Amino acid sequence: MADSPACASAAAPSTGGGSLLIAWQLKEKHVLIVGGGEVASQRIESVLTADALITLLSPTKGLHARTKELIDAHPARITYYDRRFSGPGEIHKMDMVLTALDDVNRSREICELCRKAKVPVNAADIPDLCDFYFGAQIRDGPLQIMISTNGNGPRMAALMKKRLQSALSGKEGEAIVRVGALRAQLKERAPGVGGALGRKRMKWMSEVCNSWDVDELRQLDDVNILKLLDEGWEKDAVPTLHQLKGQQKRNGPRASPSSNFLQSSNFSEWLPAIGSFALGAACTTLVFLARKR
Amino acid sequence: MADSPACASAAAPSTGGGSLLIAWQLKEKHVLIVGGGEVASQRIESVLTADALITLLSPTKGLHARTKELIDAHPARITYYDRRFSGPGEIHKMDMVLTALDDVNRSREICELCRKAKVPVNAADIPDLCDFYFGAQIRDGPLQIMISTNGNGPRMAALMKKRLQSALSGKEGEAIVRVGALRAQLKERAPGVGGALGRKRMKWMSEVCNSWDVDELRQLDDVNILKLLDEGWEKDAVPTLHQLKGQQKRNGPRASPSSNFLQSSNFSEWLPAIGSFALGAACTTLVFLARKR
Structure with a gap:
């Protein structure tokens, strides 16, 4: 087997310190989400993207408006139970567990159960308990992009997302x-x-x-x-x-090259050049008129 | 529990068809890589990024030059065995298994053992056996970006990577x-x-x-x-x-605003405008000269 962690750290490659970014497959897999607040609603949306079957546990009074909407919109995908997490029995049939609870101790307990049962788990806001993290995401049909700052704050991930989006045409x-x-x-x-x-x-x-x-x-x-x-x-x-x-x-009539050219040219790109041409012409005219007098 | 897969598919959300993109944590975790070729070398690099401890199984004659380099460069991270995969005993202490073999049947066998042992597994080139896929990646210190085309070909992922990289300054x-x-x-x-x-x-x-x-x-x-x-x-x-x-x-001397302005302006951006100005001036001069005659 490999060296002990303590020995190994000394020779850690300079490229380390990151995560393994992967595209997890959840088609028809069972995902347990514990909690019904705003973060839970985001988790539901991420997991629906991957065609999973969701079991959601949360007292009704803890449901965010968006969570309610999602429950109503996807009755065949989301099985909702108006109750709290009850114990180890909830986990053993699951392929993944996501907790989004305010109660850190309860979240910690669930994570430990998952670790024992070897079920991948993410606990919102308790990074050291997670098998994996979420990141900022861009989606355009089959194209999915994830941006992770490896724990350096969601703000910078959002900023990077904005910058990357500007490089994409949406096509x-x-x-x-x-x-x-x-x-x-x-x-x-x-x-x-x-x-x-x-x-x-x-x-x-x-x-x-x-x-x-x-x-x-x-x-x-x-x-x-x-x-x-x-x-x-x-x-x-x-x-x-x-x-x-x-x-x-x-084989048939098509747009002529010249009309293609006009279509593909962006008029606004020409504006500065046209403006400069006009300015050059105007200045020279003034010089000639001044000379005439 | 949730509906049967057959029922559920009919009501799949229109946003489905994707993966769950996640940042998997492997710090000091044990990863088994079976195979030593070019793909294995790429897997080793991905996993080193996440500070994992690697056990590598491959006959020496199957080692790619890059794989050899990595084994030599990271003795505390990579424990290399000059032999083939021997059976279920190899898996039970592992946190993740990656196969990169030409032998599809052997790969399939290893995947089934992993599924039973609930160890996440990826088999290169056998997508239907994988718990997760890899994608094109961009790394800049703590920033990691993954691009997945959800099985629509690595070429387009590489193309997207190039496009996204052009939007980043590297800073x-x-x-x-x-x-x-x-x-x-x-x-x-x-x-x-x-x-x-x-x-x-x-x-x-x-x-x-x-x-x-x-x-x-x-x-x-x-x-x-x-x-x-x-x-x-x-x-x-x-x-x-x-x-x-x-x-x-x-508190001390700094660059003046005007020198900052000159530094930040890109001369080449002004060239078209300067050219157009000159052209405008030249045309007008010609008109005036023609009139004089």
Whole structure:
């Protein structure tokens, strides 16, 4: 087995001090949530995202308005009991337990039961008892992003979230869905797991994703996917979207390059240049007029 | 308990189809990695980030160069055995198991043993057997970001990672460390858990993080923290970094506002405007010269 913790710490890698960020799978798994307040409502939403089946324990008087809404909206997903946590029997069928209680001692007790039963557990506000932490999250369809500051405060995680969101166009989720569709159709056309064909598929998919941008990828509708497989995969090439559209043009009327140019140009981007041009013209006119007098 | 899976699926929330993204804690926990190839080396690096103690099983001939390097670099963290997985006895002391084997059947076998022993497990390339998935990751000190496309291909995750990285200055980690230091010093000055004081502390920290930008936050050295607590927290205010520095200025020479302006302006940003100005001037000159003739 490994060295004792005390010995090991001395040689801890300089890259340490972090967490293992993972995407936990909860589809049709059973999650117990103890508590019904605001934090509990956030936990419910996180766990619904992962298609879990929730058992919720909380006296009705402790239910937050959002928790009530969620209970009403997802009767097949959330089984609600108007009572407190009663003991070890609540845990043994569970795949995960989340506590969101004001009572720290009760929370600590539940965590210890979970540890014994080897059920992953998170206790809101008691970090040292948790198997795992939550973080700030961004979701756009199949795209999920988590931001953790490893215990350095939720404020900075929220700030990072805002900054990362500004880098996304909101079209990434759509692009990922379309690339998923392309991948599925490619696998139908060239089936099999691993081997030389698997590597060739991976390499070609990789080249498409690297040479097309997000906005182009989301234009991969069924027609474009077929065309890309015919003109790209079959010919061992990666045509651009422009080239694919050029081929469509021969088959029917399409927007002309000039109208495309006008559409894709953002007028506001030109404003400073137009302003400067006008200012340059105006200044020169003034110089000439001054000279005339 | 909750409804049967079949019933529940029909009422699955529209937000479903995702994972539960979490930051798993592995400090001084025992992780078994079976396999020594390239994927195993990536697993080792992820797990070292979280300060785990690794037991690695792989015949020497199956070790990737990077895996060898890691074994040599972290003798107190990685206990390496030159042999294959031998049976259930390997698992019962483990907190997590990761397989990275070419042998799918062996991998499947190990996963089943883990499921029985309630040990979280990930099998590379066999998604349906995994308790959790890995994703693309960004790390900058205490800041960790994970990008998951929920099984829609690693290429798009890599593309998203690149896009998100371009939104970060690389100074966020430093800023988070300094905010952590501010938070710790504030807690020393105004100690206690929860209650009105806890809420006041949280509100003030929140205001500081919202009104200062990342580049300002990373300038929170010990002197500035002290000044911010004296001039901010104590007076129930949130002074700007400029205001704090203004106070320092009285105590010693600082860069003048005009030199700050020149430093912060990016000359290349002005080039298009300067070009347009010149073009406007040139065109107008030509018009005047043409008229003269």
